Amino acid sequence: MSYKLNKKLIDLVPYDPITGHYDIRLDANESCFNLNDSLKEKIGRSISQIDFNRYPDCLAKAPTKAFSELYNVxxxxxxxxxxxxxxxxIISSCFFEAGDTIVNVSYDFSMYEFYAQLYEVKVATYQKEA
Known part of the structure; x- marks a missing residue:
């Protein structure tokens, strides 16, 4: 007996990242700003204090607390x-069911459409005007 992939995996269009240098890449959800040297140094010092043999806080208490205080949420x-x-x-798998439809705007972050396809959600894509 041989195993056969299900249809949604057979038809899944693989993620195809755009390569090359672009100042702004909205489809990849990247920032157009790099970190300044001071912040890079601070991150380097913080990384030296991490126990890499342990999982980090799965609830991300420190960042969520900081976000909460900063944005009053x-x-x-x-x-x-x-x-x-x-x-x-997580949002796609929890809130959408097979056959639901989401609205996407082209060209936006490609992972919206990727996860929709994976969870058998239809995508209505609207083209942005130039």
């Missing part, structure tokens, strides 16, 4: 994730 309304890809995946 209750902590219980804040979710943290391992990058926007993870949060988009």
């Amino acid at each position: 209750p902590e219980e309304l804040i979710s943290a994730g391992n990058g926007s890809d993870e949060l988009i995946s």
Whole structure:
């Protein structure tokens, strides 16, 4: 007996990142600003204090508390994730069902459409006017 992938995986269009140097890449959800040297040094010092043999705080208490205080939003309304890809995946899998439709604007972050396809959600894409 052989295993056969299900249709949604057979038809899944793989993520195809754009390569090359672009000042602004909205489709990749990247910032057009780099970190200044002072902040890079601070990150370097902080990294030296991390225990890499342990998982980090799975609730991300420190960043959610800081975000809560900065934006005056209750902590219980804040979710943290391992990058926007993870949060988009969690939201897509929890709030959409197969056959639902989402609205996407071209050209936007490509992972919206990727996760929609993975979770069998239809995508209505609207083209931006130039």
